[in-house]
Amino acid sequence: MKLAELKGFAPDQGIKILENQELKEYTTFRVGGPADLFAEPKDPEELRDLLVLCRQNSLPYYILGHGSNILFTDKGYRGMIIFLGENFGYIEKMGNDLRVGAGALLKDVTDFALERELEGIVFACGIPGSLGGAIYMNAGAYGGEMKEVVHQVKVMDRNGSIKYYTGEEMEFGYRTSRIQDTGEIILEATLRLRPGKIMEMKERTADLTQKREEKQPLDMASAGSTFKRPEGYFAGKLIMDAGLSGYACGDAAVSTKHCGFVINKGSATFADIMALVEHIQRTVEEKFGVKMQPEIRIVGER
Ligand SMILES: Cc1cc2nc3c(=O)[nH]c(=O)nc-3n(C[C@H](O)[C@H](O)[C@H](O)COP(=O)(O)OP(=O)(O)OC[C@H]3O[C@@H](n4cnc5c(N)ncnc54)[C@H](O)[C@@H]3O)c2cc1C
Structure with missing residues (x-):
C-alpha cells in the first residue's frame, strides 16, 4: 500500500511515515528489500495512532528493534514496519x-x-x-x-x-x-x-568481550546464532562436524570462526541465506538425525 492510499492519514498530523525504506539498512544481516511503509513513533501515543491507522486500513505491521535477529526477504515487507529506536x-x-x-x-x-x-x-x-x-x-x-x-x-x-x-x-x-x-x-x-x-563486574565484562571477539565473526554481517541450540547438542559443533565450515551459497557462508553463524560476505541475498540454512538443516539431519530450528526470525514477502 502506498502512503497516498492510507485512509485516515493526514501528513500534517505530525506523524512521519516513509515509503520504500530498504530494510537491509536496519538489520545486522544487511539483507532485506523495501518496506511499503516505515514509521518510527516518537512516543506511545504516536505508536497507538499508527496501530489505529493499520487497523483502519487492514494493514499488517511488524515491530523492529535493532534488527539483530531478523532476516528480511529481498522483496521486503508489504505493510508497515514500526521501528522502536532512540525515542524509546x-x-x-x-x-x-x-x-x-x-x-x-x-x-x-x-x-x-x-x-x-x-x-x-x-x-x-x-x-x-x-x-x-x-x-x-x-x-x-x-x-x-x-x-x-x-x-x-x-x-x-x-x-x-x-x-x-x-x-x-x-x-x-x-x-x-x-x-x-x-x-x-x-x-x-x-x-x-x-x-x-x-x-569484578569490569573484569567479567572484559572477559566476556574477549571471548566473543575470539570466537565470533563480529567483523562480518550476521544475525548471530542462526539456529537454536538443539537439546543436548551445540548447533555450531554439529555444523562443523557435518563438514560445513566455510560452506557457501552465493555470498552466504558458514563462518569458519564460529560454525553456528551464517554470515553475509557482502551481497548475500535472502535466497542465498535460505539455500544455505536448508542445506545445513538437511545435512545435519542426515548425518546426526538432529533437526535444527532457526533462531532468526524470517519476515517479509516470499
Ligand atoms: C553478532 C551477534 C551476536 C549475538 N549474540 C547473541 C547472544 O549471545 N545471545 C542471544 O540471545 N542473541 C544474540 N544475538 C541475536 C540478537 O542480538 C538478540 O536476539 C537480540 O535480543 C535481538 O534484539 P533486536 O532489538 O535486534 O531485535 P530485532 O532483531 O529487531 O527483533 C527480534 C524479534 O523481536 C521482536 N521485537 C523487537 N522489539 C520488540 C518490541 N519492542 N516489542 C515486541 N516485539 C519486539 C521483533 O518483532 C522480532 O520478532 C546476536 C546477534 C548478533 C548479530
Whole structure:
C-alpha cells in the first residue's frame, strides 16, 4: 500500500511515515528489500495512532528493534514496519531497579548498570540488540538470560491498551516469551538488579568481550546464532562436524570462526541465506538425525 492510499492519514498530523525504506539498512544481516511503509513513533501515543491507522486500513505491521535477529526477504515487507529506536531509548535508575525503554540498546543498559555498580546483567554486554528484542527473544549468553532480571514489562496490545506483566507472567523459555504468541508490543521494562562490586563486574565484562571477539565473526554481517541450540547438542559443533565450515551459497557462508553463524560476505541475498540454512538443516539431519530450528526470525514477502 502506498502512503497516498492510507485512509485516515493526514501528513500534517505530525506523524512521519516513509515509503520504500530498504530494510537491509536496519538489520545486522544487511539483507532485506523495501518496506511499503516505515514509521518510527516518537512516543506511545504516536505508536497507538499508527496501530489505529493499520487497523483502519487492514494493514499488517511488524515491530523492529535493532534488527539483530531478523532476516528480511529481498522483496521486503508489504505493510508497515514500526521501528522502536532512540525515542524509546531511555534508561533510568530507581533504587536497584532500572526502568528501560524498549529501544535502549543492551550495550547502553549494561554500561549504565556498570557505572552505577548494579550487578545482574553483565552477561548481556555483547548482545547487539535492543531491550524490546531481547525480552521478546529472552536473549541470553554465558549462563545468563533476560528472564533472570526482568521484573515487570509494560506492553501495548493491538488495540492500543496498556498492560503490565510480571517477569513470571512473561512465560520466558529458551529464546521465547509470551509476546511471541500475543503479538503485543513491549514499551518498557523494569529490570531488577543488585549492588555489585565494580572491579569484578569490569573484569567479567572484559572477559566476556574477549571471548566473543575470539570466537565470533563480529567483523562480518550476521544475525548471530542462526539456529537454536538443539537439546543436548551445540548447533555450531554439529555444523562443523557435518563438514560445513566455510560452506557457501552465493555470498552466504558458514563462518569458519564460529560454525553456528551464517554470515553475509557482502551481497548475500535472502535466497542465498535460505539455500544455505536448508542445506545445513538437511545435512545435519542426515548425518546426526538432529533437526535444527532457526533462531532468526524470517519476515517479509516470499
Ligand atoms: C553478532 C551477534 C551476536 C549475538 N549474540 C547473541 C547472544 O549471545 N545471545 C542471544 O540471545 N542473541 C544474540 N544475538 C541475536 C540478537 O542480538 C538478540 O536476539 C537480540 O535480543 C535481538 O534484539 P533486536 O532489538 O535486534 O531485535 P530485532 O532483531 O529487531 O527483533 C527480534 C524479534 O523481536 C521482536 N521485537 C523487537 N522489539 C520488540 C518490541 N519492542 N516489542 C515486541 N516485539 C519486539 C521483533 O518483532 C522480532 O520478532 C546476536 C546477534 C548478533 C548479530
